[in-house]
Amino acid sequence: MEKLAIKKQDNNLLKVNFKKNLDNPEFKEVISTINLPSDVLMKYTSKLSVSADEYKNCKNCKSLLTCKNKMKGFCYTPKVLNNSLTFSYIECNRKIEMDNKNKYLENVYLYEIPAALKGASLKNIYKDDDTRIDVIKKILSFYNSYKTGVYEKGIYLSGSFGSGKSYLIGALFNELAKYNKQSAIIYFPEFLRKLKSNFSTGVYGDLFDEVKNVPLLCLDDIGAENLTSWARDEILGSILQFRMDSKLPTFFTSNLNLHELENHLQITNSSSDKIKARRIMERIKYLSDEVILIGINRREE
Numbered sequence: 001m002e003k004l005a006i007k008k009q010d011n012n013l014l015k016v017n018f019k020k021n022l023d024n025p026e027f028k029e030v031i032s033t034i035n036l037p038s039d040v041l042m043k044y045t046s047k048l049s050v051s052a053d054e055y056k057n058c059k060n061c062k063s064l065l066t067c068k069n070k071m072k073g074f075c076y077t078p079k080v081l082n083n084s085l086t087f088s089y090i091e092c093n094r095k096i097e098m099d100n101k102n103k104y105l106e107n108v109y110l111y112e113i114p115a116a117l118k119g120a121s122l123k124n125i126y127k128d129d130d131t132r133i134d135v136i137k138k139i140l141s142f143y144n145s146y147k148t149g150v151y152e153k154g155i156y157l158s159g160s161f162g163s164g165k166s167y168l169i170g171a172l173f174n175e176l177a178k179y180n181k182q183s184a185i186i187y188f189p190e191f192l193r194k195l196k197s198n199f200s201t202g203v204y205g206d207l208f209d210e211v212k213n214v215p216l217l218c219l220d221d222i223g224a225e226n227l228t229s230w231a232r233d234e235i236l237g238s239i240l241q242f243r244m245d246s247k248l249p250t251f252f253t254s255n256l257n258l259h260e261l262e263n264h265l266q267i268t269n270s271s272s273d274k275i276k277a278r279r280i281m282e283r284i285k286y287l288s289d290e291v292i293l294i295g296i297n298r299r300e301e
Helices: 002-021 025-032 038-059 093-101 103-107 115-119 130-146 165-177 188-197 202-213 229-246 258-266 271-287
Strands: 074-081 084-091 108-111 154-159 183-187 216-220 250-254 288-293
Touching: 002 038, 025 038, 038 074, 038 084, 084 093, 093 103, 103 108, 103 165, 108 115, 108 165, 115 165, 130 154, 130 165, 130 288, 154 165, 154 258, 154 271, 165 183, 165 216, 165 250, 183 188, 183 202, 188 202, 188 216, 188 229, 202 229, 216 229, 229 271, 250 288, 258 271, 271 288
Parallel strands: 108 183, 154 250, 154 288, 183 216, 216 250
Antiparallel strands: 074 084
């Protein structure tokens, strides 16, 4: 008897709470779409109340940036399953629209590169510095050629620290991604370290092949790595030779100009190392034209 009394009391509380929530128009709208009787629905009153609040937020939402729901771009939504309710977070229309709008960015792979480059665009690049004129012209020339399927050499973009070299290449690749052109920007020092640490695993071959074969490639910050003969001859040399043979456009960013990079690639003063460094340089020159960018350090602004 005591248990029955407690159960009856609990049911009365559920009914009272459920009836109270019916005063909420959004709550009524949510449950109107659910084909279950009231005595079942009232068992989920608290969760339905959350759904109603999030549904109201969605109705009044003006921008994905101002989303008030627990998970931005999602709404806590009920669904009937075997005569009971389950709840899950469902993408809202604004989130789906935004994802579709930015889907082209999936064509750009960033390896150990700041995520900010995902938002880089040609329309936002700085044009207030005369030292940027040559590189902007070269980038626009490549953009106009490559998007229509015409091959053009890449760029070896050298210059001062923080002048925006990586951003410029990132902006170019992002714009070409809109034409379904796939690309990768690889932070070269970390790429070498990753390959070395996974030399005997499948990661080595997969990553190496991906970089060799990607239609558009930028080796970022080349010359900043702790270079070994293995990295120079087996990794860098192989990548560049493959891309030369396959006519795959290749870009480079560096704080070193071509002459300084050649000295870096020599490793030692032996005649053998000098010849090997020169071979690498010939491949780089075949794949790209050097443009020097000496500008203010944008990272300090």
